[in-house]
Amino acid sequence: MTAFDPASEASESDSPPPPPEVAEPGLALEFALEPGTAQRLSRHPVIASHRAGRSRGGAEELIWLDSAKGALAEDGLALEAPQRGPRRLLRSLPDSALPAMPGCPAVEEAVLKLPDATLVPVAAFSGRRSQIPLALAEGPVTATLRLGKLRAVADEAPIARLLLRGPAEAVLALARQLTADLPLLPATVSLPEAGRALARGEAPRPRWLGAPDLGQARTVEEAFLAALGQLLEVMLHHAPLCRAEAGPEGVHQLRVALRRLRSVLKVLRPALRGSPAEEFDQGLKALADKLGPARDWDVFLLGQGAAVAEAFPGDKRLAALLKAAEARRQAAYAALRQALDGPGFRLLVLHGLGLLLLRPWRAPQPEGEKPRLLPETPLGEFAAPLLDRRWAKLAAAGEEIAAHGPEALHEMRLDAKRLRYAAELFAPLWPGKPARRFLRRLAALQEALGLANDAAVARALVASLGGTVPGWAVGAVEGWAAARARPARKHALEAWANLKLAPAFWPEV
Known part of the structure; x- marks a missing residue:
């Protein structure tokens, strides 16, 4: 760029400049x-x-x-x-x-x-x-x-x-x-x-963007502080982008950051129990509930809604359905924007900062209370048993995957998501090819199960439009969603078979 001289345009003032800032304690x-x-x-x-x-x-x-x-x-x-x-x-x-x-x-x-x-x-x-x-x-x-x-x-x-x-x-x-x-x-x-x-x-x-890297964390407390600080930054970065006219990425990334942060709180809860971390988690859940409808309508309109419209170009009944769906999307974004611009979101961020700076879990434990895990617990000793438990729960659900109905597949998707967030969090403790392979195959399973769940969500969304749209259009979308769910189930079975072949990357407990 061409150099310029800011001093030539400096603002004038009769007051002397303030004293230089001093780094106070x-x-x-x-x-x-x-x-x-x-x-x-x-x-x-x-x-x-x-x-x-x-x-x-x-x-x-x-x-x-x-x-x-x-x-x-x-x-x-x-x-x-x-x-x-x-x-x-x-x-x-x-x-x-x-x-x-x-x-x-x-x-x-x-x-x-x-x-x-x-x-x-x-x-x-x-x-x-x-x-x-x-x-x-x-x-x-x-x-x-x-x-x-x-x-x-x-x-x-x-x-x-x-x-x-x-x-x-x-x-x-x-x-x-x-x-x-x-x-x-x-x-x-x-x-x-x-x-x-x-x-x-x-x-x-x-x-900061993306998932936190805990490779340098030695203790449970260090891991929590590193993850909390980064994910608060990610939330603050994406919150202004959550506007209907800005597209779906802001809502998607903010939702992912919230889920990761809530996963961190749940994973490390044994070391933080009794502290305001649980109250903070409730605030995150309330915000996630505001994000959900906006994200669901985004996924529907950009995915199955667009696919059905392409299959029946110019159909006025489908056009009416999509118009009603867009109105719901706009309303969901307006409600979300109101929440993000209000004092609740600002206080939620400050609540997280309070945890980061004041570390209330260090307060003396009340006499007679059941002993809890110490924040100084080595992270590896904490992480491996937790990953074992989550993997065992997912494996138990996977044994019957071929017979699962939509609700059971949804629950299995949640188990896969919980394991994935924990595995992403702790994978830097044991870096290498086994961790990358396990995470890649776990992500594929979650994605396949997610496609099946998207079909169920799409049917629920169009059903919620009720008599405001033509019944034929509702039926067309529901049929399309049902047809899409069948190959998604097949992909989920294949993804599960691949994941079972990937050995755990954490040490045997």
Whole structure:
């Protein structure tokens, strides 16, 4: 890109710039919020009730530099040049070797490593930075608000960030109070990464995606923290994409992340029993219930609904059914969007952050309570027996797979799904070809059973449309779904036979 000079367009202010930020002890969490909301933040009743002194603020200009080929960005770094003070090398993407921490701001690298090339400006932030000292019962918090614009050569965008620093209990308490009526969520993109993406005209790179890798976890607690942090990040990344006009991928990936996280909670529950982890799981289930209808209608309209329409092109009866189905899909997405934009989702994320930061399972066990598994239990000792139990349950169901009806096949699919999530979670403990083979064949079984289940779901969906659509169209779709279920059953039998030939990849218990 062509170099530009952000300083030539710097905003003017009569106020001196605020003092440089100092890394205070305690927690630092960065939240994203709408610029319009940020303008009213200093007058918010929660902020006003906790003020512990005068605010300090002024104009701020930050410029991010890189080599012409983006060598720093490739390594997840950005060189930040403030209007005053020394340059800082920041980690704009988290270190993949460290556990994920939602809302973690860009942190300074200890060693300055610059590419052997001329550095050019990539993007800049121009605006104001305000610091508000606050006092809560849990401890003091410094709220730093940045409000302004990200600017690049050919584009600019408004942006607002709120950084809360202080003891973890105090930061979380303040965030919970604010999220009751403010659209405040942990930031999933650092300011320098947002600037880089703006300059390139592309979406910011996600910090974390996919299933957690527990290969470095030594204990049950380390595994839980690593999985929880990453899956919270994945949830936050996909939640904004859950819109009807954006297509099905956001809902699908958010649902997968929720299922993985709920699986983590269930798998590791013996070490966390009695903690708020169980309450958190209930919140995840409530959100999953909102995702279900949107995903079901997506699958139907893109799968069997589209296939039947293609087989009977121009049929007005099928067109009426598909129109009614699309209306249901839109309604399901609207209900989901309302849930994701409301305080319930924000509090759910903060609940997960509270588990991650406060680790309530470490509290002393009440006298007389049945002893529970310690979080310090070695992960391998915990994982192998659990995988054995889940594999034995699936194997018992598989013995009668040829005689199973739709309900039994559905239950077997759930058993396969539970084993797959646990096996994916723990496979990095025993890497190699046996683990890859087992997971590949287990995924094939789950997919084949899923196709059979999709047919049952499709019949239930069209039946729910009732008398609002022509009966012939309902019958056509139900017949199509029934016909599709037969080959799916055959594929499930073949997949089960292949899976039985794959030896377990975990040690014998």
